[in-house]
Amino acid sequence: MLQIVFDALTLGSLYALGALGIALIFGVMRLVNFAHGDVIAFCVFALLWPSVDAVAIVFAGNLPWYLLIPFVVLVGAGLSVLCEIVVFRRFRDASPATMMIASFALGFVIRYFLLMLFTSRPKSISLLPALSQPVEIFGARLPLLQLITIVTTLLVLAGLTIFLRRTRFGLEMRAAAENFAMARMLGVRANRVIMLAFALSGALAGAIALIFGSQTGTADIQMGAAIMLMAFIATVIGGLGSLGGAVLAGFLLGAASVVMQVVLPVDARPFRDAFVYGAVILVLLFRPQGLLVARGTKERV
Amino acid sequence: MAYKTRLLATALIAVSSAFPALADDDKIIVGFATAESGFMEAYDKPAQDAAMIRIDEINAAGGLLGKQIEVIKADTKTDRAEGAKAGLTVIDGGADLVVVSCDYDFGSPAALAAEDAGKISFFLCAESVKAGIQGVGPHSFSASVLAAVQGATMAEWAYNKKGARNFYRLLDTWTEYNKGICDGFDWMLPKLKDAKLVGQDTFKNEDASIAAQISRIKALPQEPDAIMLCTMMPGAVSAVKQIRAAGINAPILNGSSMDGSYWLSAVPDLTNFYVPVQGSIYGDDPNPDVSKFNAAYKAKTGSDPSSQYAYPGYVMIDVWAKAVERAGTTDADAVVAELEKMKNEPTIFGPRTFSAELHHQNTTKYEIIEVKDGKPGVVDSWTISEPVPLEALLK
Numbered sequence: 001m002l003q004i005v006f007d008a009l010t011l012g013s014l015y016a017l018g019a020l021g022i023a024l025i026f027g028v029m030r031l032v033n034f035a036h037g038d039v040i041a042f043c044v045f046a047l048l049w050p051s052v053d054a055v056a057i058v059f060a061g062n063l064p065w066y067l068l069i070p071f072v073v074l075v076g077a078g079l080s081v082l083c084e085i086v087v088f089r090r091f092r093d094a095s096p097a098t099m100m101i102a103s104f105a106l107g108f109v110i111r112y113f114l115l116m117l118f119t120s121r122p123k124s125i126s127l128l129p130a131l132s133q134p135v136e137i138f139g140a141r142l143p144l145l146q147l148i149t150i151v152t153t154l155l156v157l158a159g160l161t162i163f164l165r166r167t168r169f170g171l172e173m174r175a176a177a178e179n180f181a182m183a184r185m186l187g188v189r190a191n192r193v194i195m196l197a198f199a200l201s202g203a204l205a206g207a208i209a210l211i212f213g214s215q216t217g218t219a220d221i222q223m224g225a226a227i228m229l230m231a232f233i234a235t236v237i238g239g240l241g242s243l244g245g246a247v248l249a250g251f252l253l254g255a256a257s258v259v260m261q262v263v264l265p266v267d268a269r270p271f272r273d274a275f276v277y278g279a280v281i282l283v284l285l286f287r288p289q290g291l292l293v294a295r296g297t298k299e300r301v
Numbered sequence: 302m303a304y305k306t307r308l309l310a311t312a313l314i315a316v317s318s319a320f321p322a323l324a325d326d327d328k329i330i331v332g333f334a335t336a337e338s339g340f341m342e343a344y345d346k347p348a349q350d351a352a353m354i355r356i357d358e359i360n361a362a363g364g365l366l367g368k369q370i371e372v373i374k375a376d377t378k379t380d381r382a383e384g385a386k387a388g389l390t391v392i393d394g395g396a397d398l399v400v401v402s403c404d405y406d407f408g409s410p411a412a413l414a415a416e417d418a419g420k421i422s423f424f425l426c427a428e429s430v431k432a433g434i435q436g437v438g439p440h441s442f443s444a445s446v447l448a449a450v451q452g453a454t455m456a457e458w459a460y461n462k463k464g465a466r467n468f469y470r471l472l473d474t475w476t477e478y479n480k481g482i483c484d485g486f487d488w489m490l491p492k493l494k495d496a497k498l499v500g501q502d503t504f505k506n507e508d509a510s511i512a513a514q515i516s517r518i519k520a521l522p523q524e525p526d527a528i529m530l531c532t533m534m535p536g537a538v539s540a541v542k543q544i545r546a547a548g549i550n551a552p553i554l555n556g557s558s559m560d561g562s563y564w565l566s567a568v569p570d571l572t573n574f575y576v577p578v579q580g581s582i583y584g585d586d587p588n589p590d591v592s593k594f595n596a597a598y599k600a601k602t603g604s605d606p607s608s609q610y611a612y613p614g615y616v617m618i619d620v621w622a623k624a625v626e627r628a629g630t631t632d633a634d635a636v637v638a639e640l641e642k643m644k645n646e647p648t649i650f651g652p653r654t655f656s657a658e659l660h661h662q663n664t665t666k667y668e669i670i671e672v673k674d675g676k677p678g679v680v681d682s683w684t685i686s687e688p689v690p691l692e693a694l695l696k
Contacts, residue, residue, distance in 0.1 A: 004513070004516065014510070145546065258513045
């Protein structure tokens with residue numbers, strides 16, 4: 001039983017971090033950033049030296065952990081900010097649909113850039129191998145990485161909450177998320193707030209890349225897609241624009257997926273995701289605006 | 302002026318399109334409708350390089366039916382629609398043999414184009430039964446071995462050589478290839494006296510975590526004697542890594558797709574891991590011709606093959622050229638008839654058999670690779686006691 005709780009928390013953590021990255025940007029500029037998954041993949045590939053050989057040439061991946069972690073997080077933040085400056089800044093006044101398409105296109109550009117440098121062959125990388133040891137906790141035996149994933153996610157969430165509630169930047173971001181035009185009129189500098197949201201979102205992508213990379217040992221140009229989809233669904237059920245909702249829904253999705261895997265009979269297990277998505281549809285039928293509704297997105301009459 | 306240019310262009314097109322037809326008489330053309338770009342390129346290129354090695358050997362020895370083999374190529378760009386176009390391009394170029402992409406889904410558009418034109422097509426390394434008569438038509442073949450044979454080989458070998466009795470089956474439902482491995486395993490298991498399935502589970506290749514599946518294995522009263530893992534890259538590495546990280550040390554059996562040392566860095570000091578291969582890329586194959594081929598491959602491409610999937614390309618040209626030689630013509634029907642007569646035809650990567658029912662291998666000799674302390678090497682070879690029947694393949 002405890003094992004299931006830990007399994008659910010691990011998967012939920014990944015989805016929650018992903019959902020948070022998307023919700024942050026949606027909050028300030030109503031953009032569903034579909035390039036987020038490709039930023040995750042880029043962060044993993046940043047540890048390798050470009051080569052078309054089957055064997056990966058590990059480059060930055062050899063750094064000691066206290067340099068490796070900031071490196072990946074900075075790469076994520078840097079790429080994300082670059083995306084905003086080069087692409088999204090030009091779409092400020094565009095409709096959300098146009099921005100979404102632009103983010104799709106941007107995702108493809110990043111993915112094919114990686115394809116060009118590294119080919120489509122998945123590369124193997126041993127990232128933080130010390131984490132691949134089993135540990136015993138309350139009678140459940142789980143890989144150390146699972147434990148670290150859960151703890152990291154909780155720390156990130158706590159840190160982000162403090163940042164948003166206690167600092168000036170946080171206040172500006174929350175104000176921008178609630179009513180962007182009004183916040184601007186009251187002296188919140190739009191570009192700075194949006195850039196900050198992108199930097200945070202990119203840093204979260206870096207964190208996912210680290211966890212995902214250590215867990216799977218694989219760098220694959222498509223690796224971001226699956227997490228991106230789940231994270232996007234989590235932001236929708238959580239209530240678009242609501243950070244707390246995104247995190248909650250991320251954990252719920254992870255839990256649903258793990259519970260389905262455990263309780264479904266073996267013949268139905270290949271259709272696990274169909275059941276999970278079925279549950280998503282049910283949630284949306286009963287709460288079309290999401291679990292927690294962001295104040296800024298409510299329809300005003 | 303513009304009129305003259307257009308006239309000239311028209312004349313050039315007329316000449317160039319007439320040219321291949323003229324060329325047919327003094328050379329034999331092999332057309333590659335394979336991926337030279339996009340993600341399939343990584344899978345098509347090694348087998349294609351291997352095919353080129355055999356073609357060069359044949360040309361150096363005086364050619365086929367006294368004619369030189371010429372190669373033409375069209376890029377499928379890893380796209381099914383482009384694949385059909387690439388197929389037509391090489392057929393228009395006069396190809397006597399149409400070589401198509403490794404994977405059934407990506408190779409079949411070009412193979413179907415070849416079938417419509419009455420040409421022989423060969424999948425570079427597809428391992429689904431559909432890559433042949435069942436999915437394309439009577440002129441289509443695959444150069445590799447069915448996935449089911451891999452699963453059956455591993456089950457029977459582990460039973461006999463590792464004393465495995467309690468098997469666990471973990472299937473990645475992503476591809477037909479994965480299901481094929483487990484189908485072969487399912488067919489073999491009841492034939493092994495006292496062997497039983499103590500549990501089974503499924504996952505998806507892209508799953509971020511298979512923690513729930515692993516917890517189920519750990520909940521068994523005792524660790525299974527062997528885990529049949531039916532999966533492929535890239536999820537396979539992730540699965541193996543997570544299984545070992547959870548402290549499960551049981552032998553893991555897999556299909557050929559996990560061959561190669563390029564991924565082993567992801568699971569440091571991996572031990573007790575087994576895959577079947579058509580030949581060893583590690584320089585320790587019992588057949589010296591395999592090592593000779595590896596050297597030729599290295600000379601041509603600059604590196605050793607990264608997995609056994611280069612080998613089917615060589616086998617493909619080898620068996621096709623023999624059939625052409627025996628038929629005395631490149632006419633498709635005559636060559637197909639000769640190919641279908643092949644029964645345990647020796648190649649350096651094991652015997653090959655084709656019949657009027659199956660243009661694929663439902664049994665062959667496999668070398669067994671063991672990964673021990675992170676080092677792969679040949680430990681044994683195994684041929685299943687009977688071929689996998691068509692019913693089990695079409696399940």
